[in-house]
Amino acid sequence: MNILAPVRRDRVLAELPQCLRKEAALHVHTDFHPRVTCACQEHRTGTVGFKISKVIVVGDLSVGKTCLISRFCKDTFDKNYKATIGVDFEMERFEVLGVPFSLQLWDTAGQERFKCIASTYYRGAQAIIIVFNLNDVASLEHTKQWLADALKENDPSSVLLFLVGSKKDLSTPAQYVLMEKDALKVAQEMKAEYWAVSSLTGENVREFFFRVAALTFEANVLAELEKSGARRIGDVVRINSDDSNLYLTANKKKPTCCP
Numbered sequence: 001m002n003i004l005a006p007v008r009r010d011r012v013l014a015e016l017p018q019c020l021r022k023e024a025a026l027h028v029h030t031d032f033h034p035r036v037t038c039a040c041q042e043h044r045t046g047t048v049g050f051k052i053s054k055v056i057v058v059g060d061l062s063v064g065k066t067c068l069i070s071r072f073c074k075d076t077f078d079k080n081y082k083a084t085i086g087v088d089f090e091m092e093r094f095e096v097l098g099v100p101f102s103l104q105l106w107d108t109a110g111q112e113r114f115k116c117i118a119s120t121y122y123r124g125a126q127a128i129i130i131v132f133n134l135n136d137v138a139s140l141e142h143t144k145q146w147l148a149d150a151l152k153e154n155d156p157s158s159v160l161l162f163l164v165g166s167k168k169d170l171s172t173p174a175q176y177v178l179m180e181k182d183a184l185k186v187a188q189e190m191k192a193e194y195w196a197v198s199s200l201t202g203e204n205v206r207e208f209f210f211r212v213a214a215l216t217f218e219a220n221v222l223a224e225l226e227k228s229g230a231r232r233i234g235d236v237v238r239i240n241s242d243d244s245n246l247y248l249t250a251n252k253k254k255p256t257c258c259p
């Protein structure tokens with residue numbers, strides 16, 4: 001018996017949400033990969049595996065990881081700081097191209113003394129969200145270490161990376177422009193997609209998580225198709241080390257499943 005309520009209408013994705021900045025995007029295609037669209041239309045997306053993706057959220061203490069997740073999942077904002085002890089967890093359900101899909105969002109502790117508990121939950125992530133405070137340049141510098149730690153437990157060739165600047169409401173436009181320049185450089189170096197958000201105002205929060213859901217879903221379906229042999233040899237999705245603007249590429253062969 002299926003006891004799950006239907007997916008909320010505002011969690012339905014029929015189109016690929018776009019990146020924030022083309023200079024630091026996982027890819028800049030305007031639509032889902034044709035093989036993914038096709039597989040969804042033909043209900044060939046597999047049974048298990050791709051339908052739930054684990055996403056970990058890391059970054060310095062008090063950069064706003066918990067608030068980011070709460071704004072998206074509960075549409076709430078708490079101005080009082082309460083440190084995350086170890087990890088917290090939220091499950092968010094979507095429907096992507098007609099297929100049910102869930103994100104497990106793991107909110108980890110930024111405080112040093114809880115880090116070793118939190119890091120035991122890093123393993124098996126399909127996406128890593130590294131958060132920094134747009135008003136604190138040290139938190140941007142520390143993102144490289146957060147990424148290195150998270151990648152120790154994950155396969156760097158298949159995990160999707162997002163670099164998220166938080167508390168945008170606290171920056172003046174001039175301060176923001178300066179910080180964004182540095183953040184785009186860091187995002188390009190780590191081959192992460194860059195976003196800037198405010199959990200207080202909600203700016204870009206929904207757009208960001210929709211992008212995470214869409215790209216994680218797309219990568220999962222492609223991996224599932226590859227595993228099941230439905231994809232042709234040479235039609236490879238990979239991290240492209242030659243092109244700093246486009247990290248995830250697929251060759252342009254016509255899909256075999258569609259006319």
Ligand SMILES: Nc1nc2c(ncn2[C@@H]2O[C@H](COP(=O)(O)OP(=O)(O)OP(=O)(O)O)[C@@H](O)[C@H]2O)c(=O)[nH]1
Binds near residue numbers: 081108
């Ligand atoms: N103005 C503003 N304040 C924010 C925003 N996001 C978070 N904060 C505040 O920043 C503080 C820390 O936020 P948290 O979300 O708890 O930070 P965290 O990264 O989860 O912290 P740890 O659990 O210690 O790792 C709180 O006082 C929040 O109210 C934002 O977008 N704008």
